[in-house]
Amino acid sequence: MTGRVVVTGLGVAAPNGLGSDDYWAAVLGGVSGIGRITRFDPTPYPARLAGEIRGFDAAESVPGRLLPQTDRMTQLALVSAECAFADAGVRPEELPEYDMGVVTASFSGGFEFGQNELRNLWSRGGQYVSAYQSFAWFYAVNSGQISIRNGMRGPSGVLVSDQAGGLDAVAQARRQVRKGTRLMVSGGIDAMLCPWGWVALLTSGRLSTSQDPARAYLPFDAEAAGHIPGEGGALLVLEDANTAESRGAPRIYGEIAGHGSTFDPKPEAGHAPGLQRAIDIALSDAGTRPDQVDVVFSDAAAVPELDRIEAEAITKTFGVGAVPVTAPKTTTGRLYSGAAPLDLATAFLAIRDDVIPPTTAVSLSGEYDIDLVTGSPRTGKPVDVALVLARGQGGFNSAVVVRKYES
Structure with missing residues (x-):
């Protein structure tokens, strides 16, 4: 074991x-998956846009016996895990079951499944509620179903901390690899586009009510007025660098080099938010100087006060306009626990191809002293180190440094 934890497989499910x-290809081309909700009628609600995954038929990829016992969220997670294994050149059935583990993040659990069963309870009676309701709604269900499906009995768990949880889960998986687990699957997949989930999201007060998909989610823009929710995310295969090399992994996307997490103080405490400190901890953990970072993947709250806090954290660490900043999630919406793992996957693809994807449809407000990449992808310079940021409602902050792998 080297202590260096690398990513060898990506499983992406995005709008x-x-x-x-x-x-x-969609991100580099500025192709958005945001549009009017079709999974239910959004007319009665003030917010009506979302990043939906269209054309996904679980019956084509998920065993029939699992369909009645899984929420859409878990079906997407099972398929994403399968894609990640295939990308990594791993066949789980050929590995010792205690050498593999799963750590995912969750924001909502299986809301749509839960909504349907509660409807049965209220309208038809308890005898019509599925026995699978006992776990299909649960936060840990993705970790559980992935581990069962693939015979993975090593260290497993779930983190629940909104968008920040996606990074914290990957950091926990990294710890388990460093402790000796041969392979970990980690990341997050969320899907809560149903009336029950939608009402819950509206209570945050942070959803954009714009009806124009092209101008609805605008982080760091003078017209920023909330985010657009979405479904999906990414799962990653993590291994020790020596293990990946010795088995002849088809590719090594890069290294999970550093992680930092903090919690904001209570507003009345008068202390600064914790995002910058999370950045500092992650850079220190990675042994990386600020001037070595080639791009920052932003949390991109699209709430003016939160955008200001993030921009200030970036400029205080790196300097005014000193590092490119991007938020490709403007093409997908915020995917909650799946958002940051998707940003990690995007960062590794950016490192692979030496290109920084753009933040679509946004015009940078003069209020923010950051170098926001807009319009088209930025090329011409190597992308060796990326910083991914994520925050969660309630004060969670997380930062992960990833870098190109050199043996």
């Missing part, structure tokens, strides 16, 4: 592309 190739 603008199923699979990393389709997603990456």
Whole structure:
């Protein structure tokens, strides 16, 4: 074991592309997956846009026996895990079951499944509620179903901390690899586009009510007025660098080099938010100087006060306009626990191809002293180190440094 934890497989499920190739092409082309909700009628609600994964038929990829016991979220997670294994050149059935583990993040659990069963309870009676309701709604269900499906009995768990949880889960998986687990699957997949989930999201007060998909999600823009929710995310295969090399992994996307997490103080405490400190901890953990970072993948709250906090954290660490900043999630919406793992996958693709994807449809406000990449992808310079940021409602902050792998 080297202590260096690398990513060898990506499984992506995004509103603008199923699979990393389709997603990456869409992001570089500025193709958005945001539109009016079709999974239910959004007319009665003030917010009506979302990033939906269209054309996904679980019956084509998920065993029939699992369909009645899984939420859409878990079906997407099972398919994404399968894609990640295939990308990594791993056949789980050929590995010792205690040498593999799963750590995912969750924001909502299986809301749509839960909504349907509660409807049965209220309208028809308890005898019509599925026995699978006992776990299909649960936060840990993705970790559980992935581990069962693939015979993975090593260290497993789930983190629940909104968008920040996606990075914290990957950091926990990294710890388990460093402790000796041969292979970990980690990341997050969320899907809560149903009336029950939608009402819950509206209570945050942070959803954009714009009806124009092209101008609805605008982080760091003078017209920013909330985010657009979405479904999906990414799962990653993590291994020790020596293990990956010795088995002849088809590719090594890069290294999970550093992680930092903090919690904001109470507003009345008068202390600064914790995002910058999370950045500092992650850079220190990675042994990386600020001037070595080639791009920052932003949390991109699209709430003016939160955008200001993030921009200030970036400029205080790196200097005014000193590092490119991007938010490709403007093409997908915020995917909650799946958002940051998708940003990690995007960062590794950016490192692979030496290109920084753009933040679509946004005009940078003069209020923010950051170098926001807009319009088209930025090329011409190597992309060796990326910083991914994520925050969660309630004060969670997380930062991960990833870098190109050199043996």
